[in-house]
Amino acid sequence: MTPINRAVCALTLLTAANFGGTSIAIASGPCPARFIKMIVPNPAGGVGDLISRVVAEKASAELGQPVVVENRSGATTVIGTDFVAKSKPDGCTILSLTASGVVVSVLRENLPYKLEHDFAPIIGVGSLPMALAVPVASKLNSFADLGAAAKSKDGITYGSGGTGSLAHLSAVRLIKELHGTGNHIPYRGNSDAIQGLLGNQIQLFFPSTAEALPFAKSGKLRLLGVTSDERLPALPDVPTMKELGFAGFSPRLWFALLAPVDTPPNIVSRLRDGFAKAVIDPSVQERLRAYGFTTEIQNPPAVSAFMKNEAGRWSKLIKEENIKITD
Template identity: 35%
Template sequence: MSVARAQEAWPDRPIRLVVPFAPGGVTDSIGRLSAEWLSNRLGKPVVVENRSGGNGSIATEFVAASRPDGYTLLVASASQFAVLPALTPVRYDPVQSFAPISIVASNPFALAVPAKLGVSNLQEFVALAKRDDTLNYASAGNGSGSHLTMALFLRRAGIEMQHVPYRGGGPATQDLLAGRVAAYFGNPAEVVPQAQGGTVRIIATSGSTRVPELPDVPTVAEQGVAGLVTETWNGLAAPAGTPPAVVARIAEAMRPACQDAAFRASLARLGVDPVCNGPAEMGARVAADLPVWKEAVQISGATLD
């Protein structure tokens, strides 16, 4: 069969969607939602395959080296495409090794502080940190998005705080609730429920716009700390060289998902915002993220645990 006829016939067999982490996390959940949506739209099974290890690099390298025929796709993320290459050598190039398809969902980070800290906005928090050099902050681990976002914020705000890394967002949030740490730049899904209970206060978010669940919480930039926009995202990518027509077909199949009420509700339960953009937008996002996270790694001195 000619290349042109193969592209016209695509897909004529099941598609493999590789997830870089074990089942159960946000990335895996977004991958499974996307797989179900695409299966229904493309008329062929989209089978999720979890290949965990190497902080996501094992799966990412596997897909980068796979045949570019549209039958092996990756659940990509900001972590694998922009953060990990700044932390450690990897056997793929986030720009050259992949054909971007679509960012499915994204979310910024939310800066939460114990309610008893007595600050209600970012200016008060910065002023307190300048007066008290004993303040510390939690992160979900060295090199995590929460760690790197806080490192960028501290540099932009001209303050210093002691870093206390945890093994995940759950333990970090628990110590925030207990008042053992003064701040945590966490995923909204981790801290919004706590803020609703009144134990913690969310004083800023790190995205370019406000979080829908937190319409009254200004972004970092809105509160006078310029040059800080960080978000984490998950999307779909194919090996470089995948026919553009196939890439476009997958992107167009995914685009309506973020207008679907049930799909949006599923993303909301994960604490992420719907995006469902196209290859050009995803490619631009990757290119924009690379220098941001590289700077954050350099500022933080982060290394992999």
């Protein structure tokens, strides 16, 4: 079991212990059902799952009823996102959205939902930088080695947690800026991609810092760079992409919570207040900062504007590189 999976299991057990034998005052919460269901449209064990569980645990206390994380992965976030879009707009089912969910909305032409029309933003939570990771067993000991491999006859083989994910587009953009070529291997989630990297099946992967840290600390992965503005305290020897000569290369895995459209404004407001208090709680902040997470609380209009800007930012690269989802 990986360190990320162990953390997820621990959080799941802790949540169960907190609510298993406790009578929650349901009437005080924003949802008329027994609990609030937070849908994570990614596989269990990934960073979206981990961050969602950290926040949900504290939000349960703030909202007055359990917030239970449920993974509904598949089709690069589409299955879980569509489930929330079609859920009853009563505050009992919400979506934990990351940047990959917005990218998919640009890549897929016939989605069963539209992010800008079928959801009511609740709150923007914050973001994580990405890490440029290579296998310890590889000959890629420096960024210069990586550049040479990308420009070689065979190019470089890179992985992702799925076509259209932020890790996928980050690698495409980097290889493009290196004037190299790459061969993409999509996995069923970031956890599987990390295992591919550990097994030396791929040469490059862009996990979030939350996913990369345990393996970097244990010496199982080599990190050549991070996309944060400054070096991370937990990784003081790893340069930023800006230091490596790529000042504009700063993809980040951001998080926001959405409800189905037509969710009553008073319920959205209660959810927003509860999650905002949870995110800024000192104990939650301490846990999130350990992964390089930066809290960036955004109100609903700001979340909508951010999603629109994020879609526009990646659409140019998608068109230039003719990236398509074929499944």
